[in-house]
Amino acid sequence: MAETLPIDRFPELPRDEEGPVFSEPWQAEAFAMTVKLHEAGHFDWSEWVTYISTEIANGAPPDEVDDNAIYYRHWLNALERLVADKGLSSPPELVDRKDAWRRAYENTPHGEPVELTSAG
Amino acid sequence: MAKHDHDHEHTAPPSDPALRVKALESLLLEKGLIDAAALDEIIDTYENKIGPRNGAAVVARAWVDADYKKRLLDDATAAIAELGFSGVQGEDMVVVENLPGLHNMVVCTLCSCYPWPTLGLPPVWYKAAPYRSRAVSDPRSVLDEFGVTLADDVEIRVWDSNAELRYLVLPERPDGTDGMSEDQLAAMVTRDSMIGTGLVQAP
Amino acid sequence: MAVLSADQVAGLAATGASCRVDEAVAPKFSVGDHVVVRNINPSGHTRLPRYVRGKRGVVDRDHGVFVFPDTNAHIEGEKPQHVYSVRFTPRELWGGDASERDSVYIDMWDDYIDPTE
Amino acid sequence: MNGVHDLGGMHGMGPINPEENEPVFHDEWERRVFAVTIATFGGGNYNVDQFRHGIERMGAANYLSTSYYEHWLHMVETLMIENGSISRDELSAKQAQLAQEAA
Numbered sequence: 125m126a127e128t129l130p131i132d133r134f135p136e137l138p139r140d141e142e143g144p145v146f147s148e149p150w151q152a153e154a155f156a157m158t159v160k161l162h163e164a165g166h167f168d169w170s171e172w173v174t175y176i177s178t179e180i181a182n183g184a185p186p187d188e189v190d191d192n193a194i195y196y197r198h199w200l201n202a203l204e205r206l207v208a209d210k211g212l213s214s215p216p217e218l219v220d221r222k223d224a225w226r227r228a229y230e231n232t233p234h235g236e237p238v239e240l241t242s243a244g
Numbered sequence: 245m246a247k248h249d250h251d252h253e254h255t256a257p258p259s260d261p262a263l264r265v266k267a268l269e270s271l272l273l274e275k276g277l278i279d280a281a282a283l284d285e286i287i288d289t290y291e292n293k294i295g296p297r298n299g300a301a302v303v304a305r306a307w308v309d310a311d312y313k314k315r316l317l318d319d320a321t322a323a324i325a326e327l328g329f330s331g332v333q334g335e336d337m338v339v340v341e342n343l344p345g346l347h348n349m350v351v352c353t354l355c356s357c358y359p360w361p362t363l364g365l366p367p368v369w370y371k372a373a374p375y376r377s378r379a380v381s382d383p384r385s386v387l388d389e390f391g392v393t394l395a396d397d398v399e400i401r402v403w404d405s406n407a408e409l410r411y412l413v414l415p416e417r418p419d420g421t422d423g424m425s426e427d428q429l430a431a432m433v434t435r436d437s438m439i440g441t442g443l444v445q446a447p
Numbered sequence: 448m449a450v451l452s453a454d455q456v457a458g459l460a461a462t463g464a465s466c467r468v469d470e471a472v473a474p475k476f477s478v479g480d481h482v483v484v485r486n487i488n489p490s491g492h493t494r495l496p497r498y499v500r501g502k503r504g505v506v507d508r509d510h511g512v513f514v515f516p517d518t519n520a521h522i523e524g525e526k527p528q529h530v531y532s533v534r535f536t537p538r539e540l541w542g543g544d545a546s547e548r549d550s551v552y553i554d555m556w557d558d559y560i561d562p563t564e
Numbered sequence: 565m566n567g568v569h570d571l572g573g574m575h576g577m578g579p580i581n582p583e584e585n586e587p588v589f590h591d592e593w594e595r596r597v598f599a600v601t602i603a604t605f606g607g608g609n610y611n612v613d614q615f616r617h618g619i620e621r622m623g624a625a626n627y628l629s630t631s632y633y634e635h636w637l638h639m640v641e642t643l644m645i646e647n648g649s650i651s652r653d654e655l656s657a658k659q660a661q662l663a664q665e666a667a
Contacts, residue, residue: 365598
């Protein structure tokens with residue numbers, strides 16, 4: 125899907141000649157989730173650019189040093205705000221889901237893809 | 245499919261606030277940006293010296309001294325300073341009075357603004373999402389959770405302290421306390437009664 | 448940058464750091480004025496909660512002149528202006544059969560509200 | 565900004581659960597966060613509106629799933645990095661050093 129995406133429009137997106145680059149699986153998951161929500165018609169890319177730009181302007185989270193991780197923390201924050209503003213998910217649901225993801229990470233050996241089914 | 249194996253290195257260890265604050269504190273100390281003795285003094289001040297007993301003294305004084313009560317309702321900041329309570333997060337105070345048929349309650353929907361000099365630091369529930377979300381939209385259900393049931397015809401005023409004004413509720417003096425001293429009265433006044441999530445009960 | 452010392456702690460705790468500004472700024476509203484809250488969605492800091500945006504209320508009390516948080520949070524100046532306690536009915540805020548008699552009071556800076564006809 | 569901190573009227577946040585005889589602090593790290601915050605604020609490193617904005621900029625799920633003093637910790641880290649008092653790398657190196665010493 126990535127080659128059909130308007131990735132030139134995503135500000136500061138970490139990428140190489142083949143497309144977006146990720147340093148951890150969760151970053152690719154966040155990216156893919158956003159593409160799926162777009163394909164389902166929940167928002168257009170200009171809206172997305174507004175949300176991700178706002179997060180970048182808000183400054184980096186203090187607990188990341190890796191550039192890709194910082195970028196995809198912005199991405200996740202933007203996605204959380206967008207799904208809340210669109211009424212796709214309520215904040216309490218997001219927290220439940222975050223908890224599920226945390227457990228999935230803790231149950232996943234380093235380097236393997238993280239899946240929600242690992243939440244246990 | 246991932247294996248469940250506790251010997252492996254976790255992909256993203258959850259960050260531990262105790263470790264993080266220790267790192268931050270020691271870095272700022274090493275750089276001379278904070279002073280170790282000041283940290284101890286700050287903790288001692290807010291853990292041991294400032295708390296809801298201060299607010300209770302204000303309430304008791306207002307109950308026994310009509311002139312003081314008038315000053316308190318006209319210019320709360322000055323009247324509270326008369327008793328020696330002022331400062332951070334109490335720079336600009338407003339006191340709202342409960343009356344028969346009228347109940348006041350305070351919240352900060354945007355963060356956790358709270359009158360520190362009179363009530364100390366806020367309890368966890370005051371700072372958490374359930375109280376902050378519901379106090380403005382359904383105060384009666386909130387009061388129910390605190391065991392406060394008001395008659396249907398009691399008017400409720402909710403004060404959202406979104407600006408720099410800090411609000412203190414002056415609760416109603418309970419019946420049957422006529423002979424009590426100011427100190428005895430102060431001992432009955434609870435923190436929650438000054439937030440508006442409680443009533444003062446005669447012993 | 449100043450470093451707070453232990454002997455300054457009591458003074459800080461007792462005097463605080465008021466955001467009240469001692470400046471003669473004319474108020475835009477008077478007690479009793481009917482106002483409507485601006486329906487803004489700033490990307491920066493604001494102390495204007497969503498639940499009152501676009502809602503109608505009445506000015507109950509003028510608290511005086513304070514620093515404006517929407518600019519001060521971004522070091523864009525203190526923009527001092529009046530803050531008022533504005534009264535809203537639960538029916539205006541939440542609709543339906545919510546109470547007309549109860550009220551929610553919230554503090555509004557001049558730049559958050561407009562007059563209504 | 566529109567964020568999850570703006571909670572007035574939001575649904576589904578659950579019961580309030582007040583704690584009986586709640587202590588001022590629940591843990592030593594909360595005392596330290598409180599003191600470091602007041603010391604850096606009192607030292608003039610940021611104003612009260614920057615303080616609040618520093619918390620509002622946390623992501624929604626992160627904000628709702630962490631406690632009050634974790635919000636303050638996030639804010640002091642953020643603002644002290646942004647004003648150049650400390651660097652992201654210094655902070656992370658100090659965390660790694662302390663974690664190793666504790667292990």
